[in-house]
Each structure stands twice: as C-alpha cells, then as structure tokens.
Amino acid sequence: MTNNNNNSYLNMIGLAYRARKISLGEEAIVKDIRQNRAKLILLASDIGPQTKKKLTDKCKSYNVPYEIVDDRETLSQAIGKSQRVAVAILDAGFATKIQSLLG
Template sequence: MKNSYLNLVGLAFRAGKCSLGEDAILKDIRARRAVLILLARDIGPQTKKKLTDKCKTYKIPYAIVDDRETLSNAIGKTQRVAVAILDAGFAAKIKTLLGE
C-alpha cells in the first residue's frame, strides 16, 4: 500500500501539483493553495514545528510519512523532508492510501 501513495506523490510532482522547500510550502499554506502536507518522519524538530503549527492555523491536513530518503526518491529529488500537494484530487487519493 505504501508504494501506491509514493507513486501518486511522484505523479503529482511530475504533473506540477506539488511544491517543495520550506519557504515555498509556507507560502502555499498562507495562500491556501496547499491541500495536504506530507512530512518525512525524520524531519528536523524546528522545521516540523513551524510547518505543523502553520498547518493547524490554516486548517490544512498534514501526514507524517516515511523517511526523507523514501520521500525524496518518490519525487526524484534529494534530501526533501516536506512536500505540499496542491491538487484536491491527488490529496484525497493520497489520504485514502495512507489510511486517514
């Protein structure tokens, strides 16, 4: 089941429906473009607090997923600890695959 959500994250990234990087994700949360935030299990404590607090403030759902290496491999980039999904369809399917 885990591979399915990773495949979907990769597909969303290739479709241009993701944003990467702390600053871009925070900007998308503030603009209410982000629909779902995926955080790596091994994200740094300060980054995790900043992103989760912002998600709670703006009522954006987030999920703690696999480690940074697995998440990075899914999108074909290196050392990515957070991914913002910008499309409601992708976000809904990813949430069901994660069992939320």
Template sequence: MSGSYLNLIGLALRAGKCTLGEDAIVRDIQKKKAKLVLIAEDTGKQTKKKLTDKCSFYDIPCYMVDDRETLSQAIGKAGRVAIAVLDQGFAKKLQSLLDESIRG
C-alpha cells in the same frame, strides 16, 4: 507505509501539482493553495513544528510519512523533507491511501 502513495506523489510532482522547499510550502499553506502536506518522519524538530503549526492554523491536513530518503526517492530529488500537494484530487487520493496504511 504503503508504497502506492509514493507512486502518486511522483505522479503529482510530474503533473506540476506539488511544492517543494520549506519557504514555498509555508507560503502555499498561508495562501490556502496547499491541500495536503507530507512531512518526513526524520525532519528536524523546528521544521516539523513550523509546518505542523501552520497546517493546523490554516486547517490543512498534514501527515508524517516515511523518512527523507524514501520521500526524496519518490520524487527523484535528493534531500526533501516535506511536500505540499496543491491539487484537491491528488490530495484526496493520497489521504485515503495514507489513512488506509495507518489503519491497516
């Protein structure tokens, strides 16, 4: 995957436009606050299923990204497996970067 989306995640977090933690992310998905959810490839089956099911039910884009180590490093917090982006601008840009890296 391209590293440019990781820089953008870090920026979004510093801007206060991200939610971390499974319960908080689920809550933001249900309230339709989350605009995009990123899940690490090596997330546990149950967590992955719970988040992807919530995203599909509430029609929120969801992407599988690198491993938890890479994701955690991008935001400067250890052991993070999922991130919800709350800002539409950041979400759109991240989606275009992720779609580009999937295609390219």
C-alpha cells in the same frame, strides 16, 4: 514498513510531482499554506524538530491536513529529488487519493 499501500501513495506523489501539483522547500510550502493552495502536507518522519513545528503549526492555523510519512530518503526518491523532508500537495484530487492510501 513497505507494503503495497505505501508504494501506491509514493507513486501518487511521483505523479503529482510530474503533474506540477507539488511544492517543495520550506518557504514555498509555508507560502502555499498561507495562500490556501496547499491541500495536504507530507512530512518525512525524520524531519528536524524546528521545521516540523513550523510546518505543523502553519497547517493547524490554516486548517491544512498533514501526514507524517516515511523518512526523507523514501520521500525524496518518490519525486526524484534529494533531501526532501516536506512536500505540499497542491491538488485536491491528489491530496484526497494520497490520504486514502495512507489510511
């Protein structure tokens, strides 16, 4: 499943994280969606069903795009934190770039 596009979107997540343009943790992400700060939500493919429903419902009601990406391990490695199932991208530039890389 790992191709160049995949790696570059993971690199962009890493850059966004280092630029402090990411929020982590379910509560923080929900808050950022509500306050219109989240530009893109990335969900791990192995996210729990309740968390997935909660976040995708929030995204839909606030018109925030979301993408299902790799598993939590891959997502976590991209930002150097363990067990992350969701990240919110808070910068429109990063969000657009990541979406284009995800195709």
